[in-house]
Amino acid sequence: MPGGLATRRGIPISLSVTSELPLSSPDDGAAPWRRALRLFLERRPVQQGIIALIIVNAVILGLETSASVMAAVGDLLITLDRVILAIFVVELALRILAFGWRFFRDPWGIFDLVVVGIALVPATGALSVLRALRILRVLRLVSAIPRMRNVVQGLVGAIPGIASIIALLGLVLFVSSVAVTKLLGAAYPDWFGTMGASLFTLFQIMTLEGWADMVREIGTTHPWAWLFFVPFILIATFTILNLFIAVVVGAMQAEHDAAAEMAAAEVRAETRKAEEAAVVDRRSLQEEVRALRQEIAELRADLSRRQS
Numbered sequence: 001m002p003g004g005l006a007t008r009r010g011i012p013i014s015l016s017v018t019s020e021l022p023l024s025s026p027d028d029g030a031a032p033w034r035r036a037l038r039l040f041l042e043r044r045p046v047q048q049g050i051i052a053l054i055i056v057n058a059v060i061l062g063l064e065t066s067a068s069v070m071a072a073v074g075d076l077l078i079t080l081d082r083v084i085l086a087i088f089v090v091e092l093a094l095r096i097l098a099f100g101w102r103f104f105r106d107p108w109g110i111f112d113l114v115v116v117g118i119a120l121v122p123a124t125g126a127l128s129v130l131r132a133l134r135i136l137r138v139l140r141l142v143s144a145i146p147r148m149r150n151v152v153q154g155l156v157g158a159i160p161g162i163a164s165i166i167a168l169l170g171l172v173l174f175v176s177s178v179a180v181t182k183l184l185g186a187a188y189p190d191w192f193g194t195m196g197a198s199l200f201t202l203f204q205i206m207t208l209e210g211w212a213d214m215v216r217e218i219g220t221t222h223p224w225a226w227l228f229f230v231p232f233i234l235i236a237t238f239t240i241l242n243l244f245i246a247v248v249v250g251a252m253q254a255e256h257d258a259a260a261e262m263a264a265a266e267v268r269a270e271t272r273k274a275e276e277a278a279v280v281d282r283r284s285l286q287e288e289v290r291a292l293r294q295e296i297a298e299l300r301a302d303l304s305r306r307q308s
Helices: 030-043 042-061 065-105 106-119 123-144 145-157 160-184 193-206 211-219 222-308
Strands: none
Touching: 030 042, 030 065, 042 065, 042 123, 065 123, 065 193, 106 123, 123 145, 123 211, 145 222, 160 193, 160 222, 193 211, 193 222, 211 222
């Protein structure tokens, strides 16, 4: 089941999903039919069937962009698209029935609900632009496949660090644009004549798009220009931009470590329960053995009295 309260942790097979929550736990207060419905939605064939439908729906939406394909099998594609949408609606309705208000407290459940809900809005008149947004249904793969969901969660966790890096990059661009406007604005007004032009040009240089030709041309009149542009590229491109990668990787690693710790905690909890159950069984067995010994002793005493 994509998204929803049935949050899943991935296993090596990328399309395999498992539930992190004890959805059918007998002590969660849910009615028996809700627990049965949760178990049905959590079955791997059901989950993988929804994933397959998302992929098929993506192919259909892609084929709808071809005029020749639509002329040949357009009616069939539209029918299949509506059938798949109906299945998505039924699946969401079943999830809401199974989890109740808990469904609306899960971000991935809300994400699925919004994505499918957009496709239900009539795409006519002023809302015709929403027809193009049907492709957003493909994004349900993000909530359906654990590894993709972990990447998104890692990116979200990296937002504070990314914001700091963006602020630092903006500061570098601002300082550099002011300096280069004063230094080269008069000689190269198209590139550095204004603050805005300098920002755009420096951003282009930062992406390494045509910077060598530009710096060589500037160097014909300003031989010292490389003293400005080379450090700028080293700082803005090879240092700051690589910090983005470091922050994202760090956030994803933290997400992975948290998931691993949660899995280890679950294993420890299960092990502790098994050990407690083993202790209870051992004590019960010991009590039974003592009772048997007492009965044997009583039988021996009774037998001795009879023989005497």
